[in-house]
């Protein structure tokens with residue numbers, strides 16, 4: 486199984502989407518598999534991937550999600566680096582005197598007289614170490630300092646963008662004020678006296694009304710007038726030589742280069758301009774059902790570690806397809822070798838079933854019901870209702886159950902018995918004493934540490950044609966020891982969990 490190839494073994498997420506195990510997460514609180522669609526994606530921090538500077542989100546928004554100091558090459562999107570160069574400085578010393586001109590001028594002029602003033606100055610330009618593009622190519626003057634002074638290319642429509650943004654900001658503000666006013670009118674009067682801790686400024690108007698003064702009107706949002714854009718028929722005429730001059734493709738920008746400069750999208754390479762580097766984010770993932778964090782990275786950009794990492798491959802037994810014993814033929818019984826690995830610190834008892842256990846569905850439904858009740862409790866809380874606040878975070882959502890669409894076209898022979906997958910013990914690899922052979926079920930080919938290779942018999946459906954893909958499906962039931970538990974005594978609890986697994990065994994041979 487190559488690293489670059491897609492895995493033939495897929496796990497069904499609790500929502501019904503199939504994924505290889507390395508793309509799945511495991512919620513210990515639910516406890517269920519979760520895929521990228523079953524989690525809320527939240528931005529933990531913004532940072533620049535080049536200078537690793539951490540940028541607060543408000544500042545990132547202000548800087549349009551770009552780093553202030555780093556630039557990308559407009560040609561190849563590689564990072565530009567500042568290069569120092571010494572340039573001779575034109576000295577503003579006194580001109581040679583009139584009387585000295587003549588024969589002396591020929592010798593004196595090329596080698597200026599030694600002076601106390603420096604004759605060279607350090608200047609910087611940006612250069613791409615990948616494609617050799619420099620800021621000098623497009624005529625950007627060298628700068629005296631390496632960072633911070635590079636001119637920004639003003640967008641042609643910047644003024645219009647700013648006006649539009651200002652307009653929509655006032656619209657939002659007005660809507661917000663109207664909503665607040667509406668809620669204030671609608672909310673039942675809870676106290677006879679207005680609360681003094683009210684910070685919305687509505688108390689003042691309430692008191693004014695009680696006294697009988699005229700109500701001070703809300704500050705009116707100022708109106709912004711925008712002239713609508715109009716199509717115009719006069720465009721620049723094409724120059725005549727466009728039909729006669731041969732086209733030099735080296736001077737024309739590529740699509741990627743144009744898209745990296747979306748404001749003007751230049752067609753000529755001479756108009757490429759260094760682009761500020763986009764910021765990267767660190768993401769944290771949250772289970773949509775129980776709102777617990779599944780992935781939480783360390784805040785600092787230099788760290789690649791996680792504070793919480795509930796990857797499925799750290800909790801769910803990993804199944805790897807090794808090979809089929811014989812070439813696949815329709816209707817002929819065959820056997821597949823599967824390697825199971827236990828990633829946890831506890832022994833697991835595994836059984837392979839050809840259908841999910843009946844009580845598993847019932848448990849899942851009960852859990853879903855509990856979630857629904859909790860969710861309704863959240864959304865119907867009077868505090869949220871009265872304030873009209875919508876949580877910025879996505880609320881826990883109902884789990885939409887999809888049917889797993891994958892069709893299996895082979896029947897498996899269930900294993901005679903369940904088997905134990907030993908706990909992961911990294912120090913065991915160095916043990917020298919050989920384990921006494923223990924009686925193993927017949928289907929186990931070998932066992933070492935936390936790994937077991939087993940032989941599963943199956944037969945592809947008889948009606949399959951040569952070239953058809955054979956898909957095996959089974960339900961793996963495994964015991965999982967949960968160290969986080971909601972019970973007060975904090976004792977680890979053991980669950981019997983199951984995952985549906987689908988394996989693309991290969992194609993029917995001719």
Ligand SMILES: [Zn+2]
Pocket residue numbers: 498499500501502518519520521522523
């Ligand atoms: Zn899912």
Ligand SMILES: [Zn+2]
Pocket residue numbers: 533534535536537538552553554555762
């Ligand atoms: Zn940077």
Ligand SMILES: [Zn+2]
Pocket residue numbers: 558559560561562563613614615616617618
């Ligand atoms: Zn480049």
Ligand SMILES: [Zn+2]
Pocket residue numbers: 512513514515772773774775776777
């Ligand atoms: Zn959860």
